[in-house]
Amino acid sequence: MTPDEVRARGCGPTSGLAPGFAQANLIAVPEDWAYDVLLFTQRNPKPCPVLDVTDAGGHRTVLAPDADLRTAIPRYRVWRDGELVDEPGDATPFWRDDLVSFLIGCSFTFEGALVEAGVPLRHVDQERNVSMFVTNRECRAAGRMHGPMVVSQRWIPHALVDTARRVSGLMPAVHGAPVHVGDPAELGIADLSAPDFGEAVVPEEGDVPVFWACGVTPQAALMASKPPFAITHAPGHMFVTDVPDSTYRVG
Amino acid sequence: MTPDEVRARGCGPTSGLAPGFAQANLIAVPEDWAYDVLLFTQRNPKPCPVLDVTDAGGHRTVLAPDADLRTAIPRYRVWRDGELVDEPGDATPFWRDDLVSFLIGCSFTFEGALVEAGVPLRHVDQERNVSMFVTNRECRAAGRMHGPMVVSQRWIPHALVDTARRVSGLMPAVHGAPVHVGDPAELGIADLSAPDFGEAVVPEEGDVPVFWACGVTPQAALMASKPPFAITHAPGHMFVTDVPDSTYRVG
Known part of the structure; x- marks a missing residue:
């Protein structure tokens, strides 16, 4: 399967799918929390290596320009005050105009x-x-x-x-x-x-x-820190990017 | 010279000084600009790899816990509205309580x-x-x-x-x-x-x-973007950290 095919299709965990392409964790928070999240990722680069950050309200990423972040992930998690309240296959009904999305590197890559x-x-x-x-x-x-x-x-x-x-x-x-x-x-x-x-x-x-x-670390931080609202991927159900794995290999 | 000795002493460019220890670029901006600067560094990781970010008003960094960011650099630059207005050897008289400091990796390392x-x-x-x-x-x-x-x-x-x-x-x-x-x-x-x-x-x-x-990239961005106030190092006059070079070597 190509990255586009994985993103178009409801599926389970994405490990092993679209081989050769990087996968990413998602955490989207209201703009008011974006600085704290970005600083948290910078201070914890092993679990939270950031690959891209959108502007508020955006649902596109340079990692896969044609993909819609609201639908491209096989399963989402919706959080209110640090509690998991839903696990939809489509995040569109929950999306808000003030959400800033963080795409974080995934070991599947x-x-x-x-x-x-x-x-x-x-x-x-x-x-x-x-x-x-x-x-x-x-x-x-x-x-x-x-x-x-x-x-x-x-x-x-x-x-x-x-x-x-x-x-x-x-x-x-x-x-x-x-x-x-x-x-x-x-x-x-x-x-x-x-x-x-x-x-x-x-x-x-x-x-x-x-x-x-692991890039699920921000979800543990959501549970501990209780921002009023957040959307993430469900663990193991990643955003498959168009970026070749090798882009992230050094040396 | 040890990192501490370099930081204690007025000197010129720091290339080759305190061999074995990482050096860093400084950009300190008012809190109101910190998110834009942090996002700029994330979106431009080749020129702006962030090693540490302080809380607002802080002048200590985990990269060298005993060092004072206001005095440890041999020469600073003070910026107003994108214009270079001073190049002091001590930034203390210019420091503000709302400054967030970014320490950015340096190729001297x-x-x-x-x-x-x-x-x-x-x-x-x-x-x-x-x-x-x-x-x-x-x-x-x-x-x-x-x-x-x-x-x-x-x-x-x-x-x-x-x-x-x-x-x-x-x-x-x-x-x-x-x-x-x-x-x-x-x-x-x-x-x-x-x-x-x-x-x-x-x-x-x-x-x-x-x-x-190069970690002077944020200074070019200051000139282009004109935040009301900023303090940086003078190019080539770096913050010498206590972190061994090898910490930043992978593989």
Whole structure:
């Protein structure tokens, strides 16, 4: 499928879809909150690497000029005062003229490079959404925005952990190198079979849990910071851009 | 010299000083302009990679917790309505409680890595400030902030251009890979011996001009956008941080 086909079609999680194109997280907030959100992303670049910011009321992005941000994502989340109130497939009825949209890099973007380097993706093989967890690491606050870091977790064969670290490390705009490898308790995660977002994924023998900073972090910050209104993507259901993955690879 | 010693002492351009530590550009604007400046940096990450942003009125940064941003830079520039009105060695008399300070990555930060890789630095050898030029490339505007991209230019031996590209490319937070190599006319630069900022540097035989996006770009945007007030560093006279260069190296 092309990015346009993914955006046109209702579907589930987007990991593995439109291979070769970058994917992005969405967080849209009223203009009055935009500075706090932008500063929060700047102060927390590992979980929140910003790829584009729209002007207030805009629903177009340079990342995919023909796409409509109100409809291009397979599933949205609507938030009021930090509470999840709806999960529509079309955000148009909820959109407001004062919304500023932030598109934030997604680790699905380096998955193609992982596969190329011989690193298997258990969640794709098992046709599941990636596992995501709220951690015990607090982000650096910005104005009214604060909250814990969220991570995505992948099972990686022990012998390929260094490869995964190196390959993802060359893509800092889409979360870069892992923030942690091994014992989940160090991130305050009790049970890898009970993710906070996404689905549990079954490891194979010799697999190690590897954790990357995740673009769902702003959603955890919404819950903690309670802005009056926000629209985001649903975790794992990303905005597929027209930008080739390789654009975000350095070196 | 240590970073602390450089910050304590009045000196000239900081290229080559406190080797091993990252240097940063400063732009401080009234709070009312902070969103436009932050969005401008996000939309123009090659010239404006943000390393830290203070809260309004703050004069401390996580990049060097003991340093005072009002005095730590060897020479400042004070701007009113887009006009340069003063170049003091101490910004304290000009500081305001509503100023938000942006610390932006500086290409001096990858110069250590260039030297390690065997790339000579002509401006350091000649004890001159690096050459900087306003280009014909317009930055992506953000609210009231707009202006052309500024570049730093270094003479690099032809055989070492690829090395310089690779080494700097691994440091995207301090401008990353060059934006242009070769003919200065393609950037609208008429005369390499007449830089807009810094000093002219004499090439050696076989040297090629190589251009990196430059953190003086926000100063060109101040001139074009005319906010009522701003304080910046003077080009080449940087804020020396306590952060090791290697922090900004990926891969």
